[in-house]
Amino acid sequence: MLEPQTLKFISQLANNNNKPWFDTHRAQYEAARIDFANFIHLVIDELQKSDPTITGLTGRECMFRINRDIRFSKDKTPYKAHFGASIKRGGKKSPFAGYYFHLEPGGKSFIGGGLWMPEAVTLKKVRQEIDYNWDEFEKIITTKEFKTTFKDVYKGADQSLTTVPKGYEKENPAIRYLKLKSFFGEATIADEELTKATLHKKTIACFKALQPFLNFINRTIED
DSSP states (O other), rough: OOOOHHHHHHHHHOOOOHHHHHHTTTTHHHHHHHHHHHHHHHHHHHHHHTGGTTTTTOOHHHBBBBOOTTTOOOOOOOSSEEEEEEOTTTTTTTOOOEEEEOTTTOOOOEEEEEEEEHHHHHHHHHHHHHHTHHHHHHHHHHHHHHHHHHSSOOOOOBBOOOOOOTTTTTTTTTTTHHBSOEEEEEEEEEEHTTTTTTTHHHHHHHHHHHHHHHHHHHHHHOO
């Protein structure tokens, strides 16, 4: 579970996204950051039993910085109004698909993971793997565990081509997934769930439901 004060800090930051306020509330930020890192570390400790590729990672190493990169953005607010952690082999900056926890009060939190916006070479490999092994991929994303947890692979308009990717036909049975630019599953979390003792158990269950999906994607990256 996460502390209510952690959620409170992030909510307040969203309404006071400026350096003077942040500097004044740095102690609250440090407490929230430690709380979130400790939670992620507990998840890693349990998850590594079924996924040894993440053994040795720490919660702090998996967290993303709170500071936004505003160099090329019209939005100049300096901080992210959320906490995020990426758990995957090789660390959060590795090219592998992995698990992700997103903490953003206001109904925007979610548990999920996969491969987000890979480079063109990797994207081509994943599409080819899905095309060559469609029956296997379809079986993975239609299991009871995956469908109950994530319903389907994320197909938002921002992550799907409007046309058929080069080299494929529109009649391809996997075309809905071959059009994707990211391969990701997510399960939303209500704010009230975030501070319950069951959050750890729910997070582990979601991540375990994702493992066959990640294994399928990561074997293309290993080649």
